Amino acid sequence: MAKKIKDPGIGLSSNKRAKRFINKDGSFNIKHVNRRTSISRSYNYLISISWFKFFCWVFLGYVFINSLFAIIYVTVGISAITVPTGSIVGDFMKAFFFSAQTVTTVGYGAMAPKGIVFGVISSIEALIGLLSFSFITGLLYGRFSKPKSSIRFSNIMVLREHNDVDCIMFRLMSRSTNVMIRPKVEVTLALSQKTKDKKYVNNFYNLKLERNEITYLPTTWTVVHPINESSPLSEFKKKDLPQLHGEILILVTYYDESFAQEVHQVHSYMLHNLKIDEAFISAFHYDEDGFTILDHDKIGKTKSL
Structure with a gap:
């Protein structure tokens, strides 16, 4: 049984027409009014x-x-x-x-x-x-x-069977040639649901991952969330997941050698953009001399199963 967590800072109130919390560029989707300038x-x-x-x-x-x-x-x-x-x-x-x-x-x-x-x-x-x-x-x-993260995320999430369990996956990599040191990923599901009094509220859940931390990242990392009995998405059928008004919020932290400090980047995916029964294709291969060739254009490329 999935356990709800406290509001991570987004807010509990929601709306039928509420848009995503985090834009694709990592900024929060908030319009400020009456803000004083300085x-x-x-x-x-x-x-x-x-x-x-x-x-x-x-x-x-x-x-x-x-x-x-x-x-x-x-x-x-x-x-x-x-x-x-x-x-x-x-x-x-x-x-x-x-x-x-x-x-x-x-x-x-x-x-x-x-x-x-x-x-x-x-x-x-x-x-x-x-x-x-x-x-x-x-x-x-x-x-x-100014310290800036150089993480590139796949443009989509996929839902496919992995180790006999349906899993949600997304992929990330470094935009630069710098190796990410000890990258850590924290994933939260924000699910907007209608209550008995016909109001919309946000419910938040931590999504457990196969691995939420690795030692370094020179190529790509496919982050995997198994939809098992402890997942908040286990109560829904696979075909119904894209119909949910939900957003998967992602926080990535790693040590950057260029700035000699930890940097952070946020990202999010909407459940209605989930690609079912598709798998990411490999983004790297080996050339004739044995060197690893990483193709940045393949970070979000998939194939049908």
Whole structure:
């Protein structure tokens, strides 16, 4: 008989239309409203987003600062920097390029501020430029030094017979060539069920695995949960499992040599995506010289039984 466990932090209340708790990228599927912002949250955001988004924000910030000071220079009088072109667009472009030279402290010498007012404005801009580039340098260091797990999960789970018992399986591997040291897996089933008063609640169960820890992981690891009498899924027929409103929550912990510390990654699978009577194909083989060849594209490839 399966034993329920306490809420792992997800919440007991549920809904008929409730979506998954954990997204495919490992983030929690929560929409925040009325959340106060701060510099620390901005820092966490900028070191967590993709490289493309990061450089887009850097570019937009660079254009914004130069455009702002270009407008100030044109408003005060572009003649104190260079000869006016007689066109607002032309004057703005000259002021923009002068601002770019000032904020980066390049200073080609073709344009230079004249007078105390322009000297003060350009000095302030140079200070802003120094602080901005120092901030960006810190962000770059934070992005490179932030511990990040490199686990890749199979895109599906399978349900097949293994050792004369129906088992749920999923597979994981390392995205990099680093070997995971002592990876551990903890799997929790979150089952949304309707109560007698027609409300939906989440029930949580620990899923026992054939092995929840190995010594190292140079290739792939197929994690197996046998559906025996101690499994919370044993009361359901095989064909009914994909109809359940359930999610399998996964926490993987391992020691990463690159960061010299433990790293974590969360993932989840929905029961309605369960593939029945399919098996994972081998993701590695040996070449003629005896070397192990690991094919990352085969992590989620299956075959019908």
